[in-house]
Amino acid sequence: MPKIVDPQERRRAVADAVHTVVARYGLEAATLRNVADEAGLAVGSVRHYFTDHDELMIFAVQEHGRRVGERVWAHAERLLGGSGGSRDERRRRTEELLAEFLPLDDVRRDEVLLRHTFSTAARTRPSLLTHAEAMQQTLQKLVLRTLQGAQASGGLPADLDVDLETVRLRALLDGLGLQAVLFPRRFTPDLLRAVLRRHLDSLIAAPDRGRG
Secondary structure (H helix, E strand, O other), X not given: OOOOOOHHHHHHHHHXXXXXXXXXXXXXXXXXXXXXXXXXXXXXXXXXXXXXXXXXHHHHHHHHHHHHHHHHHHHHHHHHOXXXXXXXXXXXXXXXXXXXXXXXXXXXXXXXHHHHHHHHHOOOOHHHHHHHHHHHHHHHHHHHHHHHHHHHOOOOOOOOOHHHHHHHHHHHHHHHXXXXXXXXXXXXXXXXXXXXXXXXXHHHHOOOOOOO
16 A cells, blocks of 8 residues: 655655755755755655745745744743743843854754855845745744843843844844854854853843933
8 A cells, every 4th residue: 555645744854855955055056856865755756746946945944934933932932931930040041042043053053054044045036035034033023022021020121122132132143143154163152152141241231221
């Protein structure tokens, strides 16, 4: 009896192959042939689930955003769901959650690399733009939720402008992430954590008093 294949599972397996190829060799290497080889499929099998290369790339971007979002949102709910613990403990939880956006291990390094690669590609590939923007908006909401939770639990000053600080923190995390994937020997995990910690210290020591 032939094996029944779940189409959605197969599409996600192909997206895995796209992510692997892009992380190792760059976006231009993610041809249908290379992706099929990485997935252990014939090119015809890939075409069965995706009408063309654009559809495949769009799904890969969507799938990447979905996976990162689900993982970090779940982590956020665990860390910020309660207001218990000391001030130091609440601060530690905030730092731990924000560190999810930094390439501190192989999984997060690939996530950061893919995020930057897909976002850069969207500049010249209109079909990817909406989906790359949606991925970035999800991350923006996650950072905002983190700062709001830290503020509500007393880990950050009550008068902190969290909307403005979300933009500033996203810029810091994106910049650190890009530098770390480009120059991993210089931007070590310890250095990344130290910079993030120093930034959080600055939010507590010099709270924002307003935008104007």
